[in-house]
Amino acid sequence: MLKGNIKADLAAIVGRENFTDARIDMVSYGRDAMGAVGNPECAIWVENTEHIMKIMELATREKIPVTCRAAGTGIAGMAVPTHGGIVMDIMKMDRILEINTEDRVAVVEPGVVYADLQSELDKVGFTLPTEPGSSAASTIGGNVATNAGGLRSAKYGTTKDYVLGLKVVLADGRVMNTGTRTMKTSSGYNLTQLFVGSEGTLGIFTEIILKIVPQPKATTTLLALFDRLEDAGRAVCQTMSAGVIPSVMEVMGRYLIQAINENTDLHLPDTDTMLLVETDGYTQTDADAQMEKVIEIFKTNRATGVQRANTPEERANLWAARKSTYPVSARLNNSLIVEDVTVPMSKLADLYREFTKIIDKYDLKVAMCSHAGDGNFHPLIAYDRRNPEEVENVEKANAELFKLAISLGGTISGEHGIGIFKADYMSLEHDPASMDVMRTIKRALDPHNILNPGKMALDKD
Amino acid sequence: MAKKYQFQEQFEDQVLRCVSCGFCQPVCPVYGLTRRPALNARGKMLLLQEVMEGRFELDEDLVETLFQCTGCASCVNSCPSGVNVPEVIQAARRDMVGVGTCHPVFDGMNRVLKTADNIYKESEPPEYLEGRKLNEPAEYIYFVGCVGAYREEEATEKTLGLLDHLKVDYTLIHEVCCAGVLEEVGYAANLDKASQIIDRVKAVGAETIITGCPYCYRTFTNRPQYSGFGESGIKVIHIAQFLPKHDFGVTSDLKVTYHDPCDLGRHCGIYQEPRDTIKKIAPDYVEMKHHHAMSLCCGAGGGVRGAFPSNSLNMARRRLAEAEAAGADVVLTECNSCVHNLSNAKLRRQNIEVFTTAQFISLLLDSRS
Numbered sequence: 001m002l003k004g005n006i007k008a009d010l011a012a013i014v015g016r017e018n019f020t021d022a023r024i025d026m027v028s029y030g031r032d033a034m035g036a037v038g039n040p041e042c043a044i045w046v047e048n049t050e051h052i053m054k055i056m057e058l059a060t061r062e063k064i065p066v067t068c069r070a071a072g073t074g075i076a077g078m079a080v081p082t083h084g085g086i087v088m089d090i091m092k093m094d095r096i097l098e099i100n101t102e103d104r105v106a107v108v109e110p111g112v113v114y115a116d117l118q119s120e121l122d123k124v125g126f127t128l129p130t131e132p133g134s135s136a137a138s139t140i141g142g143n144v145a146t147n148a149g150g151l152r153s154a155k156y157g158t159t160k161d162y163v164l165g166l167k168v169v170l171a172d173g174r175v176m177n178t179g180t181r182t183m184k185t186s187s188g189y190n191l192t193q194l195f196v197g198s199e200g201t202l203g204i205f206t207e208i209i210l211k212i213v214p215q216p217k218a219t220t221t222l223l224a225l226f227d228r229l230e231d232a233g234r235a236v237c238q239t240m241s242a243g244v245i246p247s248v249m250e251v252m253g254r255y256l257i258q259a260i261n262e263n264t265d266l267h268l269p270d271t272d273t274m275l276l277v278e279t280d281g282y283t284q285t286d287a288d289a290q291m292e293k294v295i296e297i298f299k300t301n302r303a304t305g306v307q308r309a310n311t312p313e314e315r316a317n318l319w320a321a322r323k324s325t326y327p328v329s330a331r332l333n334n335s336l337i338v339e340d341v342t343v344p345m346s347k348l349a350d351l352y353r354e355f356t357k358i359i360d361k362y363d364l365k366v367a368m369c370s371h372a373g374d375g376n377f378h379p380l381i382a383y384d385r386r387n388p389e390e391v392e393n394v395e396k397a398n399a400e401l402f403k404l405a406i407s408l409g410g411t412i413s414g415e416h417g418i419g420i421f422k423a424d425y426m427s428l429e430h431d432p433a434s435m436d437v438m439r440t441i442k443r444a445l446d447p448h449n450i451l452n453p454g455k456m457a458l459d460k461d
Numbered sequence: 462m463a464k465k466y467q468f469q470e471q472f473e474d475q476v477l478r479c480v481s482c483g484f485c486q487p488v489c490p491v492y493g494l495t496r497r498p499a500l501n502a503r504g505k506m507l508l509l510q511e512v513m514e515g516r517f518e519l520d521e522d523l524v525e526t527l528f529q530c531t532g533c534a535s536c537v538n539s540c541p542s543g544v545n546v547p548e549v550i551q552a553a554r555r556d557m558v559g560v561g562t563c564h565p566v567f568d569g570m571n572r573v574l575k576t577a578d579n580i581y582k583e584s585e586p587p588e589y590l591e592g593r594k595l596n597e598p599a600e601y602i603y604f605v606g607c608v609g610a611y612r613e614e615e616a617t618e619k620t621l622g623l624l625d626h627l628k629v630d631y632t633l634i635h636e637v638c639c640a641g642v643l644e645e646v647g648y649a650a651n652l653d654k655a656s657q658i659i660d661r662v663k664a665v666g667a668e669t670i671i672t673g674c675p676y677c678y679r680t681f682t683n684r685p686q687y688s689g690f691g692e693s694g695i696k697v698i699h700i701a702q703f704l705p706k707h708d709f710g711v712t713s714d715l716k717v718t719y720h721d722p723c724d725l726g727r728h729c730g731i732y733q734e735p736r737d738t739i740k741k742i743a744p745d746y747v748e749m750k751h752h753h754a755m756s757l758c759c760g761a762g763g764g765v766r767g768a769f770p771s772n773s774l775n776m777a778r779r780r781l782a783e784a785e786a787a788g789a790d791v792v793l794t795e796c797n798s799c800v801h802n803l804s805n806a807k808l809r810r811q812n813i814e815v816f817t818t819a820q821f822i823s824l825l826l827d828s829r830s
Binding site: 020022023024025027028029031032033034035045071072073089091092113115119134136137326327328330331334335336386 | 474477478480481482483484486487496497498499501503504507508511517522523525526539541542543750
């Protein structure tokens with residue numbers, strides 16, 4: 001329980017207007033985007049590195065938990081405090097400090113929304129190609145803290161591939177700089193990559209140095225239809241090993257297609273599975289040639305139809321279908337869970353097939369969606385959170401899904417992170433030595449366990 | 462079992478349907494200014510869920526959030542779950558007023574409108590009435606609205622001057638407040654005001670009301686207490702819909718941008734007509750970063766200018782910063798409330814001008830002659 005004088009000390013550091021312990025604020029700060037419920041005692045808005053350093057010095061001295069929060073669009077509970085203490089809201093640190101196309105670098109504060117950065121990069125023909133599904137709302141800080149992926153990860157990788165360096169405030173209030181603004185370095189431990197995906201448990205970012213890349217000049221977009229999800233999975237796998245790497249390969253399953261047709265005017269074809277594919281290149285000829293290869297492979301994998309976008313409007317329509325996935329799924333019931341297990345490409349078809357059996361067993365309504373191009377599966381499970389039986393079935397199906405993914409050589413999270421919701425499954429994926437090393441690192445950097453305690457199974461033995 | 466609050470009876474499903482995705486956050490003008498999640502649509506829905514589950518009451522603690530919403534509907538535009546947050550909030554406000562908890566400014570406004578003609582309690586007739594038809598037969602009625610009459614008289618004078626120049630056969634009427642704002646802030650519709658306006662409009666015999674106020678336009682076209690217009694075959698249009706068919710014979714070299722008022726744009730879908738007019742008279746036209754359905758609210762709506770004046774002004778400052786970033790010399794808009802808030806928010810160093818489109822055209826005509 002935070003004492004009154006601590007609250008006064010916090011307000012003195014960040015300014016009275018940047019401190020709150022009002023009930024209405026504690027409700028928001030105790031929630032994220034997927035139903036995690038936490039117990040913050042107060043919240044502060046920080047405006048610069050110095051604020052954060054002083055707060056962490058105080059927190060270390062007084063042993064107070066600090067949970068860093070950006071947009072709060074995370075879906076595994078990482079931004080929600082489970083041990084009371086302080087929520088540190090970094091959203092006022094929202095400046096794009098530099099965009100340098102010669103160095104191919106952008107430097108941002110953690111509260112910069114992805115879409116706002118991309119909008120500035122559009123002006124100079126560059127991109128940060130990760131494009132998470134939450135791009136309109138999530139921040140670079142949050143993306144780095146969770147190693148977010150996105151629609152183009154199959155070709156362009158995830159956030160970690162674009163973080164060159166960080167300014168980090170440690171648990172004890174010291175500030176350090178990791179990495180570099182050069183395109184490569186082999187100087188000392190790769191501390192940057194230690195912090196990427198650390199979900200606020202090792203340090204707090206105050207500046208992020210990103211690699212940016214030129215935008216591709218041309219794209220070709222296609223919709224392919226399949227009678228079975230498995231066939232689409234196999235088609236994707238063969239494509240990726242045929243010398244062509246499409247920038248986008250998104251699978252959508254039957255229930256999702258039906259839901260889209262019921263809730264929009266998109267009139268998608270009646271089929272079991274759809275695959276949205278995009279290739280990109282420096283010239284249209286290049287992009288088209290890659291797509292020809294993709295079509296050839298699809299046809300040998302029982303694609304029942306292919307529909308190319310020949311105009312920007314047709315492309316926009318195909319994308320509208322994919323982008324409506326979350327909105328449409330969110331309307332199916334009052335609650336939605338999205339998982340993101342990822343498996344080796346060769347196991348994608350097996351994953352689809354076996355998961356279909358799981359959801360049939362538990363009679364669940366699941367919109368199947370997948371960043372198939374990198375083996376990342378996103379079942380969107382719609383359910384009624386007021387029905388205890390349904391809640392229990394969802395939990396059981398999830399547990400079986402994690403076990404299935406691990407049995408196929410996969411991971412329990414491709415891009416959303418661990419937080420609270422997947423902490424119990426960490427030992428399913430990571431051997432005892434790995435978990436011990438993670439906990440050792442955590443203890444070394446945060447001996448009092450004040451940075452986002454209770455997450456990622458780091459507290460457990 | 463009966464629910465404790467009325468908003469639950471009508472909107473429990475919607476409140477539950479909020480999946481807390483946070484997509485409403487980056488588009489909310491109040492959140493954009495304050496960075497306080499409790500004030501954003503998601504934060505409000507989370508609080509209403511707490512109320513529904515009995516952990517909160519609709520008490521004083523909630524006034525600061527549930528009564529601080531400009532009603533801009535950006536959240537509705539971005540919500541993947543189809544939650545109509547402004548409607549839910551209005552219902553919750555009715556409950557709050559019902560239990561005697563509301564913002565004092567809105568309580569004051571409700572009381573003022575029981576006796577005064579307008580929200581400002583002004584009784585002097587505006588100067589622009591001089592020399593103009595008042596309550597007389599004409600093809601059109603021009604309905605000004607409270608803000609245009611008593612806070613942006615110059616803009617109104619210029620607008621009427623433009624109608625005079627175009628030789629439009631219009632009359633003004635002795636106005637009272639359309640009172641649309643009352644239902645938005647939890648109070649019952651003021652039926653007296655509605656029947657006064659309808660009677661005065663009918664007495665004149667005009668077939669069409671042109672209004673310069675998007676909020677009056679919305680109120681007249683959507684609220685049941687004004688169904689008398691439609692039943693009598695009286696059409697209501699906004700001046701932005703009236704101007705495109707005219708030519709003005711003037712142009713400006715200035716770089717001009719257009720601010721979509723929330724009440725005209727997102728709420729009524731009127732985006733193109735204002736632009737058609739503006740591009741005729743100001744060919745050097747630029748859009749701001751947020752435009753059309755993504756337009757950033759000026760911060761005046763939903764009673765926020767009266768109830769949370771400092772935040773309201775700072776929201777307007779953020780919008781002006783977008784106009785500056787676009788390199789505009791002039792911001793045009795179709796709402797006197799937006800003009801008022803944006804003009805008041807100008808910093809001394811800012812030379813950018815803010816006008817309604819009609820006012821701007823009128824000024825161009827003045828400088829030509």
